Amino acid sequence: GDSVTQMEGPVTLSEEAFLTINCTYTATGYPSLFWYVQYPGEGLQLLLKATKADDKGSNKGFEATYRKETTSFHLEKGSVQVSDSAVYFCALSDYGNKLVFGAGTILRVKS
């Protein structure tokens, strides 16, 4: 079945450092790919998405490119802030109504 694998955390960075969170997927079809963010005590919020190969999703300085050849959707940000501290989930949707999530990566940013 479909699956998503994320790099294990926690990831601890200093403010203004470069962020990469790796995400790879396995799917039988051509899934849409998503990054969700969960701040402490809250639900998940959609951060960005990409629906086809070579699409780049971006939002709030975060970017991820849909790489079909490497089945990857790595999340990047050039300069993280303390307010970016959260749990980040990579997810795919293969048939439109079901999301398959990775285990989540905790990001801690120190000032």
Place this chain on the structure above:
Amino acid sequence: NAGVTQTPKFQVLKTGQSMTLQCAQDMNHEYMSWYRQDPGMGLRLIHYSVGAGITDQGEVPNGYNVSRSTTEDFPLRLLSAAPSQTSVYFCASRTINDGYTFGSGTRLTVV
């Protein structure tokens, strides 16, 4: 616009008790889902619905029932609570072209 509303936010049950987690959305979304979130496991799909009167099982449906009598509401029922059902539960809804909108969650403890 309230989005997805879940009640209650916190609940403690004794083993064997039953209860219903409520979920309501005001965005006229056709698709709705219930997920549970456990440490290190991401979110796992319990049940989902593609429209009023239509429900189906997800990855971990055992011990849970759902119904969808209206577009707005998608309650999740625990028939006989077990300690293994201690988790954080999220309801989510979406339209066909967008990512899911999540509720703020219900933290359930079964003792």
